[in-house]
Amino acid sequence: MQLGQQIGKLVMAGDVIVLSGDLGAGKTTFTKGLALGLDIDETIKSPTFTIIREYQNGRLPLYHMDVYRLENGGGSDLGLEEYFDGDGVSVVEWAQFVADELPAQFLEVSFERTEIDDVRRLELIAHGPHFEQILQQVGGNREQ
Ligand SMILES: Nc1ncnc2c1ncn2[C@@H]1O[C@H](COP(=O)(O)OP(=O)(O)OP(=O)(O)O)[C@@H](O)[C@H]1O
Ligand SMILES: [Mg+2]
Numbered sequence: 001m002q003l004g005q006q007i008g009k010l011v012m013a014g015d016v017i018v019l020s021g022d023l024g025a026g027k028t029t030f031t032k033g034l035a036l037g038l039d040i041d042e043t044i045k046s047p048t049f050t051i052i053r054e055y056q057n058g059r060l061p062l063y064h065m066d067v068y069r070l071e072n073g074g075g076s077d078l079g080l081e082e083y084f085d086g087d088g089v090s091v092v093e094w095a096q097f098v099a100d101e102l103p104a105q106f107l108e109v110s111f112e113r114t115e116i117d118d119v120r121r122l123e124l125i126a127h128g129p130h131f132e133q134i135l136q137q138v139g140g141n142r143e144q
Helices: 002-008 027-037 080-084 095-101 129-138
Strands: 016-020 052-055 062-066 089-093 106-113 120-127
Touching: 002 027, 002 129, 016 027, 016 095, 027 062, 027 089, 027 106, 062 080, 080 089, 080 095, 089 095, 106 129, 120 129
Parallel strands: 016 089, 016 106, 062 089
Antiparallel strands: 052 062, 106 120
């Protein structure tokens, strides 16, 4: 949540963040932090069954998507590009299921849940200079 919050303070309109990792790895929890960083005071609920939830009362709109249910296709019918090109920040859980729809620049966050102590390991990869800059500001390779 803390890392999400830091990143939430730095993102801009049109930014896309994709989250990958097993069920329960912490993707929605990270998004809750990101929403805090965007000054959104609504409760972030997992969009697993709705696929997309929008939050409009923060510094920027947040489009929170969970495309797990599109495992067998259907991503191209959702109009994701309109969200990605929109005025808000898009966060996509299970984005590997809509890989073809992703823009050229995005931030990739992979979550790994360790057996020991229920600890999460996050790997952040910037695709594009804007996200490289954001990662530099949150401390690059620093262990959190
Ligand atoms: N760093 C953490 N330490 C301990 N518990 C955590 C951590 N991150 C998440 N959790 C807990 O793990 C559970 C699942 O987290 P979360 O819903 O964020 O996972 P998810 O990756 O979004 O799962 P899904 O793929 O089902 O959407 C929640 O109860 C959450 O509170
Ligand atoms: Mg989730």
